[in-house]
Amino acid sequence: MTSVSEFMKAAPARLEGNTPWASRYAGELRRVVVEQANGSARNVQRHLGPSELGVPCDRQVVGKLAGVPATNHVADPWPSIVGTAVHAWLADAFTAANAGLDFPRWLAEQRVVPHPDHSGTGDLYDAKESAVVDHKVLGESSMAKIRSVAGPPIKYIIQLILYGKGFRLMGLPVTRVALAAYPRTAASLDGLYVWERATGPQDDALIEEVFALTGRRKQMAEEIISGRLTLTDIPTSADDSECFFCPFYRPQSKRDNGPGCPGPNS
Template sequence: MTSQAPSVAAFMASVNPSAVSHSGNDAEAVKIAAELREVVRNAANNAPRSLQVHLGPSELGVECDRQVVHKLTGQPDTNHVVDPWPSVVGTAVHAWLADALTAADPARWIAENRVTPFEGHAGTADLYDARNQRVIDHKCLGSTTHDKLRTQGPPRHYYVQLLLYALGYIRAGYVVNSIAIAAWPRTGSSLAGLYVWHHTITPEDWVLIDQVLTETNRRKDYAALVQAGQLGLDQVPRTPSGGCYFCPAYRPESAHDGGPGCPGQNTPK
């Protein structure tokens, strides 16, 4: 008599429930998950963008002096709570969109172009729409940040980033009349989740960019003092901006143990 393969129900009944975890269905699966995570973390942490010390357009508009000075002085990151996966997903989406758009119409869409709004602060702009003379930045956002963009508009550093890309294109000889954020949903499974924020550039926008340049020069002065040992990083002013969780200098324990890092906006130091 030929033996029959066990049914799915019988197989599932044989699985030891105590061996199932959030990461896998048995000890070997959990080990595989841990190894894969470690490869992703190491690759993300050692990517050129993660290791760069110079400030690009995406960072010049950050509201907190301490966060920017931390980067300028090459301080080791103390934030070990941020998961690199959203950044990995965002990088992959950006690359796919660049290929798709340039293949669709290379005369209209200029993707991943290096621009320099200020000397020493070059950055790679996601997209220029030559037909509409518009700079577009892709953001691959989780549901909370996506909803905030819909209801509150972009945070200051997104807004400044786009204006700086626009300035970089203008200085390269292009015409830029407007900027836009294409907010792609990182969660969910539908293109219907795409939300676009658009803004026509005004003279007031260039006043803001002048302010950002003044801020940047002040922060470079702070950085020089920190590097000369005349000022501690914890003496550099910090500005509550709601973005502490993603700051490389974030370390809430520093409020209690006197160790390196910044405790964030809600803890005095």
């Protein structure tokens, strides 16, 4: 786990090559990749999808709903670039796997609308198992957490349940949601791990709670937009692992009272 001080020191490393030209060129390649990643539709969106509604920290979700500018420029986009690329490959692979089947078993990258304001894209629906599958491409520490007794973070579970609701609203049977965790840094698929849980109408009360919480968060976002509140007036509930990837994380703000959020216990 990265410490706060390590996080603050994590300026992009100087890149290397076999000649001075190659070193400079490596930096130029990285600049283009990072600029594209930071400007992608996924990163400039204000619409919150199912993956964001279950985040426990009010401040993070309210800040996103209010369109507060990001202050965390340290988090490296590479893990999400790898994740996006793997998702695209998996979508093609599972779609192609329908060829030759008696019925199309796999439905990949399907838009789902569990709530009119919060649509999303379900990675995979398995018609044979009546299961909704979400692919996660994860580093070692996240893989270990999902394999532990505690299981996935609540935001992943809420995301899965909301996708399940979206597929149910399309009229498809859904009895199970599954998180397929692919090891991002391993050299083989031997570490692939699946976490699953039953779902169905029994989750509708929980889903309504999530939407009610989102409604309260939208009200707080309106208060920020109107200037009656600032981001730091919003309560927090997070740990380091959530904060490091939060767009508003800026530990220095505890000292300089500048923009951003200092993180847990702020």
